[in-house]
Structures are given as C-alpha cells and as structure tokens.
Amino acid sequence: MSTTTRTFGGGYGDAARPRVGFFTDTSVCIGCKACEVACKEWNLVPPDGPLGFTGNSYDNTMALGADTWRHVAFVEQEVPGAGAGALQPAHPDLAAEAAAAAGLDGPPSAKDGMRWLMSSDVCKHCSSAACLEVCPTGALFRTEFGTVVVQGDVCNGCGYCVPACPFGVIDRREDDGRVFKCTLCYDRLSDGMEPACAHACPTDSIQFGDLDQLRAAADQRLATLHADGVSDARLYLRDEADGIGGAGAFFLLLDEPEVYGLPPDPVSTTRDLPRLWRAAGLAAGALVAGLAVAFAGGRR
Amino acid sequence: MSGAPEPPTPGRSGKGQRVADRPGVSMVPPAEFRSYYGRPILKAPIWTDEVPAYYFAGGLAGASASLALGARLTGNHRLASGALTASAAGILASLPLLVDDLGRPERFYHMLRVFKPTSPMNLGSWLLTAAGPAAVGAALADRLGILPRLGRAAEVVAGVLGPGLATYTGVLVADTAVPVWHEAGDQLPVVFAAGAAASAGAAATLLTPAADAGPARRLAVGGALADLAAVEVMRRRLGDLGTPYERPPARRFANLARGFMTAGALAVGLGGRRRTGAAAGAALILVGAACQRFAVHKAGIISAADPAYVVGPQRARLAARDGSRHQPATGA
Numbered sequence: 001m002s003t004t005t006r007t008f009g010g011g012y013g014d015a016a017r018p019r020v021g022f023f024t025d026t027s028v029c030i031g032c033k034a035c036e037v038a039c040k041e042w043n044l045v046p047p048d049g050p051l052g053f054t055g056n057s058y059d060n061t062m063a064l065g066a067d068t069w070r071h072v073a074f075v076e077q078e079v080p081g082a083g084a085g086a087l088q089p090a091h092p093d094l095a096a097e098a099a100a101a102a103g104l105d106g107p108p109s110a111k112d113g114m115r116w117l118m119s120s121d122v123c124k125h126c127s128s129a130a131c132l133e134v135c136p137t138g139a140l141f142r143t144e145f146g147t148v149v150v151q152g153d154v155c156n157g158c159g160y161c162v163p164a165c166p167f168g169v170i171d172r173r174e175d176d177g178r179v180f181k182c183t184l185c186y187d188r189l190s191d192g193m194e195p196a197c198a199h200a201c202p203t204d205s206i207q208f209g210d211l212d213q214l215r216a217a218a219d220q221r222l223a224t225l226h227a228d229g230v231s232d233a234r235l236y237l238r239d240e241a242d243g244i245g246g247a248g249a250f251f252l253l254l255d256e257p258e259v260y261g262l263p264p265d266p267v268s269t270t271r272d273l274p275r276l277w278r279a280a281g282l283a284a285g286a287l288v289a290g291l292a293v294a295f296a297g298g299r300r
Numbered sequence: 301m302s303g304a305p306e307p308p309t310p311g312r313s314g315k316g317q318r319v320a321d322r323p324g325v326s327m328v329p330p331a332e333f334r335s336y337y338g339r340p341i342l343k344a345p346i347w348t349d350e351v352p353a354y355y356f357a358g359g360l361a362g363a364s365a366s367l368a369l370g371a372r373l374t375g376n377h378r379l380a381s382g383a384l385t386a387s388a389a390g391i392l393a394s395l396p397l398l399v400d401d402l403g404r405p406e407r408f409y410h411m412l413r414v415f416k417p418t419s420p421m422n423l424g425s426w427l428l429t430a431a432g433p434a435a436v437g438a439a440l441a442d443r444l445g446i447l448p449r450l451g452r453a454a455e456v457v458a459g460v461l462g463p464g465l466a467t468y469t470g471v472l473v474a475d476t477a478v479p480v481w482h483e484a485g486d487q488l489p490v491v492f493a494a495g496a497a498a499s500a501g502a503a504a505t506l507l508t509p510a511a512d513a514g515p516a517r518r519l520a521v522g523g524a525l526a527d528l529a530a531v532e533v534m535r536r537r538l539g540d541l542g543t544p545y546e547r548p549p550a551r552r553f554a555n556l557a558r559g560f561m562t563a564g565a566l567a568v569g570l571g572g573r574r575r576t577g578a579a580a581g582a583a584l585i586l587v588g589a590a591c592q593r594f595a596v597h598k599a600g601i602i603s604a605a606d607p608a609y610v611v612g613p614q615r616a617r618l619a620a621r622d623g624s625r626h627q628p629a630t631g632a
Binding site: 162 | 366371374405410422425472474497514519615
C-alpha cells in the first residue's frame with residue numbers, strides 16, 4: 001500500500017505496517033476541544049491539575065504534557081484592514097463609550113478586524129525522534145505503524161526524553177514517576193480503528209491515515225488555499241528534509257509556527273551526536289595529556 | 301500583528317557577540333520575537349540537583365582512577381592510594397545520586413536492559429557498571445592489602461575508563477534540545493574534563509602526603525585553570541545564547557565557581573607543599589568544580605524555559621538558509 005513513505009519496518013519484517021500519522025489542518029479548526037476530551041476519555045489521562053483560568057483566550061491547558069496529549073491553541077490577532085465582515089460594533093456610540101472607559105483612543109475601526117487562529121497540537125511522532133534515541137532503557141520505541149510510544153512497564157523515569165524533545169511534548173507525571181505522551185492510540189490502531197481525537201474531530205481538521213496519502217491531501221489543500229488567496233497558509237513538518245526528518249504528525253498553519261508555540265526550525269539533537277562524541281574524545285585525550293604533564297614534573 | 305500578549309523580555313546582556321566560527325548564523329536571540337503567550341516551547345529539564353552533583357562526583361571518580369593509574373605506573377604508590385580512595389568515594393556517592401533522581405528508582409537496572417549507542421545515558425550506565433566496581437574493588441584491595449593482582453587489574457580497568465567517565469556527561473547534557481547546552485556541545489566535554497581533572501587533583505592532594513602529591517597538585521592547578529579557560533571560551537562562543545549564565549540562579553554558581561577555582565589554584569600553586577595551603581586550596585577547588593556543574597545545570601533550565609533562546613537561533617538559521625524568505629519550508 002505504502003510506497004514512498006519511509007518505513008521503519010526493519011525490525012518488524014512482515015509485521016511492518018504502512019506508516020500512519022496525523023495531518024492537522026488548522027484552517028478548519030473551530031476550537032471545540034473535542035479532540036482533547038476524546039483523548040482524555042479514551043486513554044484515561046488524569047486531570048491536568050486543579051481547574052483554573054489562564055486568561056489566555058479559551059486556552060486553559062496551555063501546553064502539551066504528561067496529562068495533555070492533545071492541546072488546542074487559541075491565538076487572537078488584530079488584523080488591520082480586514083474590511084467588511086470583520087468584527088464591527090453593532091452600536092458604535094456604546095463602543096466609543098466603552099473604549100473611552102477602557103482608556104483607548106477609540107473603538108475598533110470598521111476597517112479593522114480580528115482573526116482567531118486555533119490549532120490542535122499533538123506529539124509529532126518524528127522520523128528522527130530524539131526522545132526515542134536518547135531513552136536509555138528502550139522504553140520509547142518505534143511501533144510497526146512508524147509511531148513513537150512509551151512502554152510504561154519499562155520506563156524508569158530518568159527524564160532524559162523531556163529536554164531532548166524539540167517540541168516540549170513529553171513530560172513526567174510526578175505522582176507516577178514515568179513519562180507520558182500521545183501514543184497515536186496504539187491500541188486502536190492495532191484494532192484497525194482511527195485515533196480517538198481524529199474520530200471525534202467534527203470538521204476533519206484532524207485527519208488520520210497513511211502518511212503519504214495525508215501528504216498528498218495536504219499539498220492539495222495548500223494549493224487550494226493559496227488559489228483562494230490565503231497566502232499565509234503553509235505546511236509545517238511536512239518536509240522530510242527538515243531537522244527531524246519529517247513528522248508523522250504535521251500541520252497546515254496560518255501564521256509562523258512560533259505563534260502557535262511551535263519551534264520554527266526544530267532539529268533532532270541526536271543528529272549532532274557524532275560531533276559531540278568527537279568533542280568528548282578530544283576532551284578525554286586532553287585529560288590524559290594533562291595527566292602525563294602532571295607526572296612529567298616528578299613526584300614532589 | 302501578533303495578537304499574543306507581550307512576551308517576557310528575553311535574557312540579554314550588554315554584550316552582543318556573535319559566533320565567529322559559524323558564518324552567517326547569528327546566535328543572538330532577537331529583541332522581538334513572536335511566541336504563544338510567552339510560553340516555553342521546550343520542557344525544561346526535570347533533573348533535580350542530584351544530577352549536577354553526580355556530574356561532579358562521577359567526574360571526580362573517573363579522573364581520580366586515571367590519576368591513580370598514572371601514579372602506579374610511575375611508582376608513586378602513596379599517591380595511587382590517595383587517588384584510588386577519591387575515586388571509590390566518587391563512585392559510591394554517584395550511585396545513590398543517580399538512582400534517587402529517577403522517577404521510578406526501583407527500576408534503575410532497566411538502564412542495562414539494552415545497549416544503545418544513541419543514548420549517552422545508556423552508554424554512561426554501562427561505563428559506570430564497568431568502572432564503578434573496578435574503582436571500588438581497586439581501592440579496597442589497595443587499602444586492605446589483599447588480592448594484589450586482581451587489584452592492579454581493576455586499577456587498569458578503572459584508569460582506562462576514567463577519562464570516558466569524566467567526559468561523557470558533557471555529551472549527555474549537550475545531546476538535548478536545550479539551547480545553552482546543545483550549542484555548547486564542542487566545549488561542554490572539555491569543561492567537564494577540566495573540572496574532573498581539577499577535582500581529582502584536589503582530592504588526591506588532600507589524601508596524599510605533600511611529599512608525594514606533586515602530580516596531584518599540578519593536576520589540580522592545571523585543571524582549575526583549564527576549567528576557567530574552557531568556561532570562558534564556551535560563554536564567548538555562545539554569545540547572547542549564553543546569557544542564562546548571567547541570570548539567577550546560574551549566575552551565583554558561575555561566580556562562585558570562578559572565585560573558588562581561582563583562589564584554590566593560587567593556594568595550591570603557591571602554598572601546596574605545606575599542609576594548610578594544600579588542604580585549603582584543594583577544598584576551594586573541589587567546591588568550585590561542583591559549583592561549575594551546578595551553573596551548567598541551572599543555565600540549562602533557564603535556557604529551556606525562555607522561548608527567546610529557542611526561536612531566536614532557529615529563526616536566524618532559517619534566515620541564513622533561505623535568504624529573505626521568512627517562512628518555514630512548505631510543500632508548496
């Protein structure tokens with residue numbers, strides 16, 4: 001079935017399956033958080049902590065973590081000159097009064113507007129996954145679907161994967177001691193079902209499928225948006241030549257990645273590992289040379 | 301046009317240095333950068349203070365084992381004894397520090413269920429598994445005067461693996477997404493090796509009669525000076541990416557390290573042949589070396605928690621790569 005997508009079937013032989021992933025098209029996300037709820041329900045993810053309000057739009061979870069495997073970001077942007085149809089006060093006199101009370105120069109101009117960016121973030125299931133590569137116990141592994149999953153019975157909570165992830169996805173659950181993150185619903189995949197978040201998404205913002213098909217669909221969607229004049233649209237982590245070798249979960253964004261809390265040019269740290277070991281080799285050699293000099297000076 | 305509230309001011313100093321050896325790539329975080337409500341992009345390391353304490357203890361153990369082997373080979377048996385004791389003490393301190401930091405300490409042996417070259421922590425565990433018993437066994441054999449041949453063999457094993465033990469931790473921290481660590485990947489192993497040499501020299505100076513401790517004193521002074529120089533080079537190369545070292549609490553440890561190392565090197569270098577000078581200087585160097593590891597650890601946490609250090613260099617990298625195009629790669 002899968003032909004062009006890089007597969008990770010090496011260790012799986014005939015059991016290897018086509019690589020699957022998510023294409024999250026944020027241009028149709030309505031911020032309903034059904035994905036967050038479905039993920040929590042299906043995977044029995046505990047609460048994030050005491051309920052609270054951040055004041056940051058409708059986002060009260062703020063980031064992915066051990067207890068948040070899907071996270072919907074809400075970005076409110078002023079769009080100068082958005083024109084008719086954008087946010088316009090129904091009662092201009094009241095709006096002017098409110099603006100004066102708030103110490104503003106004036107009510108929002110009829111020419112100006114707001115735009116609301118919403119995006120459901122998730123583990124990227126990187127092709128070159130730093131969390132997996134630095135894991136000293138082998139708890140993090142590549143499944144037959146090409147996804148990256150933590151084996152809870154192996155993880156000893158060393159925490160190395162936490163700062164290794166260039167996206168800040170994986171984290172330790174402190175009362176448990178182990179790390180947790182999105183499994184891309186490994187259990188559901190094994191039964192031929194799609195992940196809970198994609199299943200729950202009412203607008204198909206979260207699309208699940210074979211990665212090559214998703215990439216083709218994303219390319220088409222991007223072309224459509226560009227043709228429609230949405231020049232801000234861009235694909236994020238779709239390219240296999242990027243610093244993580246392309247992601248299993250990639251996105252269509254309407255602004256720069258950092259606006260959504262995503263790194264603009266993530267790199268898997270282990271790409272530099274040969275260079276790092278070379279530096280350590282030189283340092284070890286210098287230590288031996290220093291010892292030789294110390295002894296050359298005699299006993300006293 | 302950014303709707304996100306004003307991000308916190310990223311750590312900046314007056315010095316606006318660039319990395320000279322990376323043409324086209326400015327390491328300077330931009331004064332203005334876009335972020336999601338100023339939230340961190342990375343997860344800061346969750347390692348507690350036990351981990352930098354281990355960097356110190358493990359480095360001390362490794363370099364001490366090599367110092368002991370050198371002493372034995374040159375016939376300086378009293379220095380060998382002192383260094384072996386320091387090495388065993390470093391190893392014995394390391395194990396509880398490492399195990400206790402785990403989220404599931406009872407599973408510490410899971411480190412050895414695979415052999416995984418892509419994980420510096422896994423390789424370090426194997427290194428400790430080989431060098432640890434060797435160093436402790438060698439010290440016991442030496443102190444108790446038993447099993448001389450096995451003891452000597454253990455000294456060789458520990459002494460040969462020692463430089464690896466003293467430097468792999470530099471790779472371990474650099475092999476993360478933490479900017480102040482990863483971008484210093486060429487210097488951190490040198491910093492850690494120098495600190496290990498300084499601590500091993502200082503510990504052996506404390507534990508060996510002054511008449512036999514010449515090599516230990518030279519190692520202590522040379523290691524301390526090398527540590528100071530290596531840290532200076534690292535921070536210069538990092539430029540503004542290195543400003544976490546100027547922010548609390550990393551700043552205090554960095555300053556203490558510099559002060560203690562300098563004072564200790566002076567004391568050992570000038571008065572190391574006298575008991576008091578040697579003891580005071582060695583103690584200062586040991587504390588300074590420990591502070592240096594804590595400075596690196598704390599700077600890493602600061603660096604990961606501030607999105608400026610993540611967005612800045614990545615934006616610069618993108619700009620250098622595709623000129624004026626201010627966008628990530630797309631499939632368009």
